[in-house]
Amino acid sequence: xxxxxxxxxxxxxxxxxxxxxxxxxxxxxxxxxxxxxxxxxxxxxxxxxxxxxxxxxxxxxxxxxxxxxxxxxxxxxxxxxxxxxxxxxxxxxxxxxxxxxxxxxxxxxxxxxxxxxxxxxxxxxxxxxxxxxxxxxxxxxxxxxxxxxxxxxxxxxxxxxxxxxxxxxxxxxxxxxxxxxxxxxxxxxxxxxxxxxxxxxxxxxxxxxxxxxxxxxxxxxxxxxxxxxxxxxxxxxxxxxxxxxxxxxxxxxxxxxxxxxxxxxxxxxxxxxxxxxxxxxxxxxxxxxxxxxxxxxxxxxxxxxxxxxxxxxxxxxxxxxxxxxxxxxxxxxxxxxxxxxxxxxxxxxxxxxxxxxxxxxxxxxxxxxxxxxxxxxxxxxxxxxxxxxxxxxxxxxxxxxxxxxxxxxxxxxxxxxxxxxxxxxx
Numbered sequence: 001x002x003x004x005x006x007x008x009x010x011x012x013x014x015x016x017x018x019x020x021x022x023x024x025x026x027x028x029x030x031x032x033x034x035x036x037x038x039x040x041x042x043x044x045x046x047x048x049x050x051x052x053x054x055x056x057x058x059x060x061x062x063x064x065x066x067x068x069x070x071x072x073x074x075x076x077x078x079x080x081x082x083x084x085x086x087x088x089x090x091x092x093x094x095x096x097x098x099x100x101x102x103x104x105x106x107x108x109x110x111x112x113x114x115x116x117x118x119x120x121x122x123x124x125x126x127x128x129x130x131x132x133x134x135x136x137x138x139x140x141x142x143x144x145x146x147x148x149x150x151x152x153x154x155x156x157x158x159x160x161x162x163x164x165x166x167x168x169x170x171x172x173x174x175x176x177x178x179x180x181x182x183x184x185x186x187x188x189x190x191x192x193x194x195x196x197x198x199x200x201x202x203x204x205x206x207x208x209x210x211x212x213x214x215x216x217x218x219x220x221x222x223x224x225x226x227x228x229x230x231x232x233x234x235x236x237x238x239x240x241x242x243x244x245x246x247x248x249x250x251x252x253x254x255x256x257x258x259x260x261x262x263x264x265x266x267x268x269x270x271x272x273x274x275x276x277x278x279x280x281x282x283x284x285x286x287x288x289x290x291x292x293x294x295x296x297x298x299x300x301x302x303x304x305x306x307x308x309x310x311x312x313x314x315x316x317x318x319x320x321x322x323x324x325x326x327x328x329x330x331x332x333x334x335x336x337x338x339x340x341x342x343x344x345x346x347x348x349x350x351x352x353x354x355x356x357x358x359x360x361x362x363x364x365x366x367x368x369x370x371x372x373x374x375x376x377x378x379x380x381x382x383x384x385x386x387x388x389x390x391x392x393x394x395x396x397x398x399x400x401x402x403x404x405x406x407x408x409x410x411x412x413x414x415x416x417x418x419x420x421x422x423x424x425x426x
């Protein structure tokens with residue numbers, strides 16, 4: 001009987017009810033009909049007090065920063081820099097697509113935001129230059145999986161809150177996995193482009209002078225993510241204050257340097273921020289109440305005991321959990337999967353000696369792969385809805401990129417020293 005709310009969450013979610021209401025509804029159902037020891041008003045109090053968290057303020061700040069950067073011309077400068085660096089390569093525009101997502105990681109921090117932006121900007125350009133619309137959509141969705149892995153990703157903040165680890169360490173841990181994913185996708189693009197004879201977007205490699213001039217032109221855009229990490233590293237500001245500084249810096253750059261940000265952009269920026277923040281925070285506070293039920297019934301502890309009966313080898317356990325998370329990711333939206341599963345799985349891996357920061361990157365990469373995987377991948381639907389590509393055509397093109405991302409996941413899983421190199425320096 002104690003597991004009925006868990007089953008109820010999935011039933012409600014798959015019936016089309018938003019995950020926040022599914023989590024909260026299942027929790028209220030449990031405390032109303034199964035365990036009267038917790039009065040309903042105390043459950044509501046838990047819902048309200050969950051919002052009184054200083055680290056949660058980082059979410060609206062980073063959501064707003066991503067929106068400001070898109071309107072301020074920073075995204076455009078990053079795209080120009082990406083084309084100068086990779087436009088001469090085989091499959092030039094597809095390579096630009098991957099590199100831009102890698103650069104955008106420090107800007108948007110959101111896979112769906114990156115997928116939507118590149119679907120509008122890059123996919124039409126790729127189609128004009130001879131790439132198929134389905135291939136262009138597939139690489140756009142696959143490359144957008146990199147964005148939340150490169151700091152400052154919102155999923156990193158959420159995981160840090162759930163697992164009680166340092167947000168700064170999670171940010172530092174994201175760089176190497178993000179680069180591994182980018183290289184894997186770029187190699188895959190090269191192989192496919194050679195077979196299909198996709199041409200570079202530039203006739204020849206940019207010379208040193210051209211790269212230097214573009215670097216200077218894009219330097220303000222490139223410095224933002226590194227400024228955030230350095231500020232956290234040297235204790236100049238907290239993660240929440242880093243979000244506020246990112247908003248301020250990107251606004252100043254957009255107004256005084258690139259001169260593209262105007263008062264007309266205030267309304268869409270605020271609407272983006274309110275929508276993005278409201279969606280994420282409502283899920284988090286609902287998950288807080290659901291977590292209260294899980295702890296009340298000791299479900300994380302019971303799950304830990306059951307999984308440890310299977311194996312006490314952490315590498316075998318990580319392999320099992322990867323398969324489990326990849327399967328879950330095919331059906332459950334990434335943010336929902338993270339919020340539901342992280343509280344259950346973190347105690348298991350920590351007891352086996354896995355660093356929670358390392359496991360954080362494993363679970364985030366897993367749910368990002370789920371975001372491009374049929375049947376319910378959120379980035380798949382975002383990209384197809386913008387580009388008007390049928391999901392069936394998209395699925396035919398996405399599999400090589402999913403294989404590349406799974407290869408990256410295996411490297412990230414079984415070479416923890418790569419992931420923890422920068423956090424250990426901190």
